[in-house]
Amino acid sequence: MRVTENMKFNTTVNNLFNTQSQYNDIIEKMVSQKKVNRASDDPIAATKIIEIRQSMAANKQYKTNMNNCDSWISSTESKLSSAFDLLVAADELAMGQSTGTANATTRKIAAQNLQGLIDEMVSLANTKMGDRYLFSGSQNDAQPFSTTLLSAQIGAAASAPNNTFTGTVTSSGTYTGTTNKFYAVKVTTAGPLATATCQTSTDGGRTWNGTDLSMASGSITLGDGVTLTFNDAAGTKALGADDVFHVKAIASGYYRGDDAPVTLTINRGTSLTYNVTGAEAFTSAGSYGVDVFKALADLKAALESNDGGSIAAQLENLKKAQNQVNLNQSMCGTKANHIEVSRSNLTELDTNLTSLLSEAQDADLAEMATKLSMKEIALQSSYSIAAKIGETTILNFLK
Amino acid sequence: MSISSLLFTSRDALMANQMAIDITGGNIANVDTPGYSRQRTDMTAIGSINVIGGTAQIGVQVSRIERLYNSYIESQLVQQNQNTAYSDTLLQGLQSIEVMLDDTQGGGINDQLNEFWSAWENLSNAPAGKVERTALLSAAENLIDSLSSYRQSLDSINTDMNRNISDAVTQINSKVDEIKDLNLRIMETTGDKGDSNDLEDKRTQALKELGSLINISHFENADGTVNIYLPNGDPLLQGVLDQDLSVRLNADGRSDIYSANSSTDPVNTSLTRGKIGAYVELQGTIVPKYTDYLDDFAQTLATRINEIHSSGFDAYKNTGLDFFEIPDTDNIAGTIRVNTTITADVNRIAASKSVTGDGENASSLAAVQNELIMNSNTSTLNSFMATVVGEIGGEVATAKTNSNHQTVIMNHLETQRESISGVSIDEEMIRLIKYQMGYNAAGRLCSVVDEMLDTLMGLVQS
Numbered sequence: 001m002r003v004t005e006n007m008k009f010n011t012t013v014n015n016l017f018n019t020q021s022q023y024n025d026i027i028e029k030m031v032s033q034k035k036v037n038r039a040s041d042d043p044i045a046a047t048k049i050i051e052i053r054q055s056m057a058a059n060k061q062y063k064t065n066m067n068n069c070d071s072w073i074s075s076t077e078s079k080l081s082s083a084f085d086l087l088v089a090a091d092e093l094a095m096g097q098s099t100g101t102a103n104a105t106t107r108k109i110a111a112q113n114l115q116g117l118i119d120e121m122v123s124l125a126n127t128k129m130g131d132r133y134l135f136s137g138s139q140n141d142a143q144p145f146s147t148t149l150l151s152a153q154i155g156a157a158a159s160a161p162n163n164t165f166t167g168t169v170t171s172s173g174t175y176t177g178t179t180n181k182f183y184a185v186k187v188t189t190a191g192p193l194a195t196a197t198c199q200t201s202t203d204g205g206r207t208w209n210g211t212d213l214s215m216a217s218g219s220i221t222l223g224d225g226v227t228l229t230f231n232d233a234a235g236t237k238a239l240g241a242d243d244v245f246h247v248k249a250i251a252s253g254y255y256r257g258d259d260a261p262v263t264l265t266i267n268r269g270t271s272l273t274y275n276v277t278g279a280e281a282f283t284s285a286g287s288y289g290v291d292v293f294k295a296l297a298d299l300k301a302a303l304e305s306n307d308g309g310s311i312a313a314q315l316e317n318l319k320k321a322q323n324q325v326n327l328n329q330s331m332c333g334t335k336a337n338h339i340e341v342s343r344s345n346l347t348e349l350d351t352n353l354t355s356l357l358s359e360a361q362d363a364d365l366a367e368m369a370t371k372l373s374m375k376e377i378a379l380q381s382s383y384s385i386a387a388k389i390g391e392t393t394i395l396n397f398l399k
Numbered sequence: 400m401s402i403s404s405l406l407f408t409s410r411d412a413l414m415a416n417q418m419a420i421d422i423t424g425g426n427i428a429n430v431d432t433p434g435y436s437r438q439r440t441d442m443t444a445i446g447s448i449n450v451i452g453g454t455a456q457i458g459v460q461v462s463r464i465e466r467l468y469n470s471y472i473e474s475q476l477v478q479q480n481q482n483t484a485y486s487d488t489l490l491q492g493l494q495s496i497e498v499m500l501d502d503t504q505g506g507g508i509n510d511q512l513n514e515f516w517s518a519w520e521n522l523s524n525a526p527a528g529k530v531e532r533t534a535l536l537s538a539a540e541n542l543i544d545s546l547s548s549y550r551q552s553l554d555s556i557n558t559d560m561n562r563n564i565s566d567a568v569t570q571i572n573s574k575v576d577e578i579k580d581l582n583l584r585i586m587e588t589t590g591d592k593g594d595s596n597d598l599e600d601k602r603t604q605a606l607k608e609l610g611s612l613i614n615i616s617h618f619e620n621a622d623g624t625v626n627i628y629l630p631n632g633d634p635l636l637q638g639v640l641d642q643d644l645s646v647r648l649n650a651d652g653r654s655d656i657y658s659a660n661s662s663t664d665p666v667n668t669s670l671t672r673g674k675i676g677a678y679v680e681l682q683g684t685i686v687p688k689y690t691d692y693l694d695d696f697a698q699t700l701a702t703r704i705n706e707i708h709s710s711g712f713d714a715y716k717n718t719g720l721d722f723f724e725i726p727d728t729d730n731i732a733g734t735i736r737v738n739t740t741i742t743a744d745v746n747r748i749a750a751s752k753s754v755t756g757d758g759e760n761a762s763s764l765a766a767v768q769n770e771l772i773m774n775s776n777t778s779t780l781n782s783f784m785a786t787v788v789g790e791i792g793g794e795v796a797t798a799k800t801n802s803n804h805q806t807v808i809m810n811h812l813e814t815q816r817e818s819i820s821g822v823s824i825d826e827e828m829i830r831l832i833k834y835q836m837g838y839n840a841a842g843r844l845c846s847v848v849d850e851m852l853d854t855l856m857g858l859v860q861s
Contacts, residue, residue, distance in 0.1 A: 001818050002818045002819070002821070002823060002826075003818070003823065004817050004818070004821035004822055004823040005430055005821075005822070005823065005824050006430070006431070006817050006821050006822075007814055007817045007818065007821065010810070010813065010814070010817070011814075014806075014810055036503050037503070037504070038497060038498075038501050038503060038792070038795075039497055039500070039501045039502075039503055039788050039789065039791055039792025039795065040494075040497055040791075040792045040793075040794075040795035040796045040799065041792075041796075042792075042796075043788075043789045043790070043792030043793035043796055044789065046501075046502075046503045046785075046788055046789055046792045047785045047786055047788060047789030047792075049503050050502055050503065050509050050781075050784070050785035050788055051781070051782055051785050053505065053509065053510070053513075054509060054512075054513055054768075054781045054782075054785070057510075057513035057514075057516075057517065058513070058516070058768065060517075061516070061517045061520045061521075061765075064517075064520070064521070064524075065520060065524065068524045130525065131525075131527060131528075132525075132527075137755075138753065138755045138756070138757035138759075139755045139756065140527065140755070140756045141755075141756065158716070160712075160715060160716045160717040160718070161715045161716075161717065162715065162717040163717070182753060182754055182755055184753070184754050186718065201753075203753060204753030204754045204755045205712055205752065205753045205754050206752050206753045206759075242709075242717075242718035243718075244712070244716060244717060244718050244754065246716060246754045258755060260753070260755065260757065262757065262758075263759065263762065264520075264523065264524065264762070265520065265523075265762055265765065265766065268769055269766075269769060271762065361503070393824060393825060394824070394825045394828045394829065395824070395828065398828065398832075
């Protein structure tokens with residue numbers, strides 16, 4: 001084969017470029033300590049890296065969520081534990097005053113002591129964490145427990161501020177429900193009352209009744225005796241689609257909150273109810289069926305009326321109340337445990353993800369260093385050859 | 400025969416060797432000229448005379464100057480140049496998309512998406528929190544800023560391609576023009592004495608350069624001219640008649656290329672090689688594909704988030720609005736924005752599932768990250784974008800391999816061509832020595848004849 005000057009130069013230059021680009025590639029990997037510096041270095045690994053990073057970001061968020069739950073639960077637990085202590089104190093007080101040695105004076109003093117315990121209990125049950133009440137369920141608009149017995153009532157009807165409807169809405173009726181509820185009405189077909197339709201909800205809008213109701217009569221019956229009346233005498237004020245009206249109904253008792261769970265996502269697809277509602281812990285909706293505040297109030301009334309029999313009768317209720325509070329306290333422990341298990345699972349998963357990420361992305365420095373020195377040798381020999389191409393020619397021999 | 404005719408023999412020999420040295424000199428001078436084919440003198444004996452027992456040749460002449468080349472390799476070079484220019488240009492274009500979409504080092508759209516989900520989770524922890532609401536709004540705005548900047552980058556690649564295509568068309572037309580001129584001059588150069596050698600070298604080189612721009616087929620006519628055709632059969636050059644390409648922007652803002660033959664149907668689809676083939680593919684297929692991915696992503700994100708968001712309640716207990724707005728459905732990723740009512744008042748973010756002010760709707764919105772809503776319900780939004788990064792990475796990796804492979808082929812062909820047509824200084828030096836000796840010997844012959852004549856004249860005088 002004829003070999004020309006250009007062939008020699010081209011071969012040398014091409015190979016030099018090849019070696020240099022491989023050398024450069026290794027240097028990039030060593031400096032960045034990553035074997036995937038751009039998607040084309042390894043497209044499959046690139047996809048994997050991004051997905052692993054997403055899982056890690058999600059895990060980080062789950063851990064933040066768990067920390068929030070944790071502090072909520074531990075403060076719930078400590079409040080319930082104090083509530084239990086208060087009930088034990090009330091129990092001891094009642095025990096002492098139920099015997100024949102007690103008299104009207106001691107009972108009067110005991111009643112005053114008991115009022116102190118009750119005040120303490122109300123303040124415990126109304127504890128706030130951040131700007132939310134520990135025991136009010138999902139509601140956050142008022143203190144969950146009242147110091148006085150509330151009779152069943154239906155709150156004023158409210159209309160959302162950005163509603164199209166400018167007429168008035170009023171609520172009416174006598175509430176017959178046993179739990180506190182938020183009723184909501186949402187307009188599904190816009191128009192004047194005569195043609196508009198709506199759906200109703202008994203759980204504040206989480207779920208709807210599913211069928212469109214005519215609003216032509218001007219009033220909507222929401223159940224348990226609650227009725228909303230839309231007043232548009234002139235018939236000119238139209239309802240807009242998605243207009244929302246709501247009304248709160250409170251059952252007789254001391255509790256103003258609701259029995260809705262408050263949840264947080266603690267792992268992919270797993271959410272945890274982390275609150276204890278005031279209803280479960282302190283009202284007759286709880287598992288032992290004792291209204292704690294009513295039991296305490298009854299005891300106080302019995303003490304004030306110097307009625308030994310009635311005082312003894314409350315002992316049973318106080319025991320149940322202790323059990324009810326204690327049960328909820330132990331449920332907090334269960335939840336804290338659940339979180340602990342999830343947390344250790346997540347930590348383990350994180351460790352695995354970190355090692356997967358490193359496997360997909362990090363360069364093996366020892367291997368790179370070896371390759372680098374091999375390429376250095378190749379590069380040096382390429383240079384020394386390049387320097388010699390011009391030396392061997394017939395011109396050196398022509399004198 | 401006479402002594403004086405020996406002088407003519409000597410003159411012919413001097414001229415022939417000088418010519419050979421001229422050609423050798425030309426070869427040496429063009430050792431680095433791209434496309435140059437080495438030349439060689441063909442010498443033949445002339446002037447036969449009858450002598451006792453037969454004939455003898457007593458002169459020499461240069462019958463033609465031969466150009467050494469292999470037409471198969473030359474046409475292979477024209478063909479492979481089309482592939483090489485195509486794969487190199489495609490690689491560059493894909494790399495500019497890769498740089499933009501690449502997210503393996505973090506900080507890209509996937510991270511923004513993760514921040515967006517986290518912001519919803521944080522809001523569900525504190526549904527009444529103004530800080531959490533504001534943080535969510537800025538996370539959402541960062542996300543769509545990324546989306547629209549991706550979209551703008553793709554649009555600017557499209558604009559670059561329009562400029563590139565129009566430049567390439569201008570270059571193609573001027574190359575065809577150049578070849579037409581060479582055709583004309585080659586046709587005018589009659590005979591086969593090697594007078595058109597340099598013109599043919601130039602034309603072969605111009606064809607290679609044309610091949611690096613566009614895919615063509617060419618063949619040589621009997622009169623020495625070449626015809627050039629596009630792959631669909633439309634002529635670019637027939638002998639000395641050239642037909643220019645033209646380019647117009649279509650309604651989509653992309654370049655349509657028309658041949659002189661068809662001014663209504665663009666020839667884009669037949670341009671599959673050369674730089675322009677890569678430009679057409681990037682503009683017509685690759686960029687729109689990634690634009691569609693972005694639009695698809697933005698549309699699905701907006702639809703799903705809006706669906707859940709509008710089923711909840713905001714901090715004022717209003718029904719939730721659409722969270723995202725898409726003002727221009729032809730440019731979803733570029734124009735998607737957070738509902739301006741929400742931007743103006745973060746309390747309009749519907750974090751609650753009921754009118755009690757809970758945070759469950761935010762929780763449901765955060766859970767969209769695990770929903771299989773992309774790719775006909777087979778992947779999540781995050782994994783879809785991860786796949787897009789993988790896809791462009793794969794395309795770049797393939798293009799790199801093709802480009803490297805093509806470089807190897809070209810190097811091989813160039814080496815073959817060099818081996819046949821390239822100039823070897825060693826060879827030329829040896830030829831130079833040979834022709835110098837021939838020239839010296841012819842000169843010596845001349846002086847011998849001169850002496851012979853002197854001797855002869857001396858005989859007459861004495």
